Amino acid sequence: MNVKINRKLCVIVVLGASVTCTAAIANKPEPVHYENLKVLPRDISSHDLQSIMADDFEDGLGVTCGFCHANAKDGHGLDFVSDAKPEKEITRQMMRMTIGINKKYFKLKHPGIGNQALVVSCITCHKGQPFPDAATGNN
Structure with missing residues (x-):
């Protein structure tokens, strides 16, 4: 009787694990592939891309998205x-x-x-300004 229970328990555990793994794999979101990224990885996560845009560019250069990105042709965004x-x-x-x-x-x-870990980043020279003052080293 013990052997039958152990076999049933084994089968139930294996089936449960299989269903759980399949569900976890099926629910994994597809990676985002951005268009026209030439330095940053094309499969960068939305979170990492937003962090770079906010921390490195907005803070480092004191600019908003429209500084580098053109207006949409339809005039929206x-x-x-x-x-x-x-x-x-x-x-x-x-x-x-x-x-x-x-x-x-x-x-x-x-x-x-x-x-x-970057030692040199945008803010190193720009100091929160769109254009670093190269002539005097001051901003």
Whole structure:
């Protein structure tokens, strides 16, 4: 009798675990793939993207989204995919530069934008302003 109960218990546990695993896999949200990301990973999470935009760009440069992103053609909101504004490409160049500086001079293995370990970031030079004062080093 003990053997029958153990077999039944084993079958129930295995079936329960299978159903739980299947449900967990089925409920996993599909990763978001953003269009036209050239420096940041295309599969970046919405949370990480928002953090980078708020912490690195809004705080570091004292700007809002419209500084780099063009207005939508229909006049409602912004067109985040568009490259119409030159500031967007300049930002990409600055991100690559920042990554390069952190990798070369501070030996960071994964100096991605938004990484808290970055020694040099937007705010290092910009100090909360859209344009750093390169001539005097003051903002």
